[in-house]
Amino acid sequence: MAAGPRPIVQxxxxxxxxxxxxxxxxxxxxxxxxxxxxxxxxxxxxxGLTSKIFYxxxxxxxxxxxFCYPGTGTSGDLPPRPECAPLWHERVMAELPPERFTLLVGxxxxxxxxxxxxxxxxxxxxxNFTTFGPAQIPLPHPSWRSTGWMRKNLxxxxxxxxxxxxxxxxxxx
Numbered sequence: 001m002a003a004g005p006r007p008i009v010q011x012x013x014x015x016x017x018x019x020x021x022x023x024x025x026x027x028x029x030x031x032x033x034x035x036x037x038x039x040x041x042x043x044x045x046x047x048g049l050t051s052k053i054f055y056x057x058x059x060x061x062x063x064x065x066x067f068c069y070p071g072t073g074t075s076g077d078l079p080p081r082p083e084c085a086p087l088w089h090e091r092v093m094a095e096l097p098p099e100r101f102t103l104l105v106g107x108x109x110x111x112x113x114x115x116x117x118x119x120x121x122x123x124x125x126x127x128n129f130t131t132f133g134p135a136q137i138p139l140p141h142p143s144w145r146s147t148g149w150m151r152k153n154l155x156x157x158x159x160x161x162x163x164x165x166x167x168x169x170x171x172x173x
Contacts, residue, residue: 007068008034011061013095016171018102020109022141023066023080034062042142048165063092065108080108101171106141114138123153129160137164
């Protein structure tokens, strides 16, 4: 009997920084390590986190919207499976400290955790990151596609990333 998909998630009761992403891609599915791809490298650069800290579940929770690889569609990986987040997110979040900082990476995470998300574009949500309070910041997905987006939105690197890195550094002290 073949094994089912492996859940790819990392968290502990002490993780005060939570990164909610989409779903594992092909490379992550093969390695079984969250964010073990070029997107993860870019995300670590954006946050200023070393791999050692990023992969420390006592400090960083890595919680995707879909816990397993959703497969490939005509234009890339399929979206996160819709049953996963409703089934698991409340359970995982209940295990995390109530005082936590959450990064909402990509539209799927933002649409679940920001009630007003569907009425604004991803760019508007990220641009207005300060309106979501100090407990969360929306980010674009750090895939190769974000390179063009970043060229069009220079404020992202000059305004948002310094705030993000500072907030994370404060929490890790």
